[in-house]
Amino acid sequence: MRDEPNRETGHREGAGPWRRLPPMTPAGRAATAVPGRVRTVADPAAGPPAPPGGRTVPPSPLDPGAALDPHPVHRRLREEFPLTYDPLLRAWVLSRYADVATALTDPRFTHGHRPGDPACARAHTDADPAELRAVVERTAHVLARRLAGRERADLVADFCHWLPAGTVAAAVGVPYRDMMRLVRGRAASALAGECGGQIAVREKALASFLGNVLADPDQVAALRDAPGGLVARAWTESLRRDPPVQIVVRRTREDVRVSGGILPGGSPVALLVGAAGRDPERFREPDRFDPLRDDPGQLTYGPRPCPAVLLAALEAEYALRALFGAMPRLRLDDGFRPAPAGLITRAPRTLVVRPNG
Incomplete structure (x- = not known):
């Protein structure tokens, strides 16, 4: 899954920058x-x-x-x-x-294509938000409970890598192990649609979101028992500051x-x-992660609803709820700081945490 080319650019992360890129102008200059x-x-x-x-x-x-x-x-x-x-x-x-x-x-x-753009919205059948919410909540809860007894865990490898695929598998009625095989075979979009199949992008967005929240103890305290509206604002802020x-x-x-x-x-x-997303002409203190900012905005997803946009937001919300519910004292490991990496797509590759503080 991690070697799948990005659908936005056709570029394979880690490959040379000249692969599958647009040609020069006809004159060559x-x-x-x-x-x-x-x-x-x-x-x-x-x-x-x-x-x-x-x-x-x-x-x-x-x-x-x-x-x-x-x-x-x-x-x-x-x-x-x-x-x-x-x-x-x-x-x-x-x-x-x-x-x-x-x-x-x-x-x-x-x-080009962004989940949520008008053309995307016309191509989708209506998804049942209540059904998707139940699927995401159940999947996040199961994954979080598996981590609760550990001394240390990597949220990227043990949680973010699995939640987006698990929710799509449950939503389309495919056994989870089969879904992971299909994802690696780049066939997820055949089952979940072009947007719902963008699992790798949602994985990276979720990793950045959890990294932004856990890097600041004040954010952890504010979001641990926060209503959905504040979590949604934090999600939008993470997409702005650290788009996948x-x-x-x-x-x-x-x-x-x-x-x-x-x-x-x-x-x-x-x-x-x-x-x-960090343009100071548009955002005050653009490098700062601030869910309460009064000038929010993000460019990762379009303004219209589609399954991918809805799933990504639900995964962020229920990831926090499940992780803090199963591990109320969850924090980053001593001395660890999230380190995003990548040129075309970007996110922390590890998030080492202590589940029990």
Whole structure:
């Protein structure tokens, strides 16, 4: 399951950045536009060009080290290069919240899918929220009880990895072990639909959510017995601050004006969802995890309901309820801090906890 290509980008995590990416423009060259600067980028096979006239070359979201900490690169792109062509991604890059939000919703952009988008909603049959809620609650409870007696546990391997697959298996009536085999065989979407089958994305989103909550003892205290509304706000905040999918690709239908210049029609565009979620022009103290912020927002899921959007929110809510119900003293292990990693998709790979404090 962990090696499944991301449906948003076609990229396999850990694979080289040139696999299954959009082609260069027909001329093999592209203009990189920033305020007051335009330079020509050669074919990426020739290597990075020298800075013309001493001007700074924009950083790439695929630069070495970005997998561990992409935020310095994202910050520079937002501030200095809001529109730039990246020869590694072979796409124009947008990093500001307003531009990324536009590209995800404006009909002048095409080629892409987000759970909850209008086209997605039209493709789904109505799901019974009460039935899905019961399935998620039961699955989360069983998984949490299995961890309660341990001295230490890894919530990514022992909980987040299993809850999304378990809820889909129960919802479609497939035995759990068979569902895991189908997921590894990339056949989950045949049973659960394109959105419901995005199990790996929900797994990463859940890992980031639990990491954000458990990293702050004050958040643990506030959310341990919190009503569903506060948990939902914390879930939205985690999707903003640490989206599971960092980069998605779209294509322009026509020329589109954005920050820093004009995107040519028919061009591939890489949207830095991770950078947009931390744009200080949109969010105050954007690096801070704050479920009570009065300027919430997230770009991972669209605004309309679909099974994947509903399932993801229910999994976050009942994960907390089940974990704190089975382990009231649950906390991170001594000295452990969540460490997100990844370029295209991103989340903590381990969450080592002490179930009994």
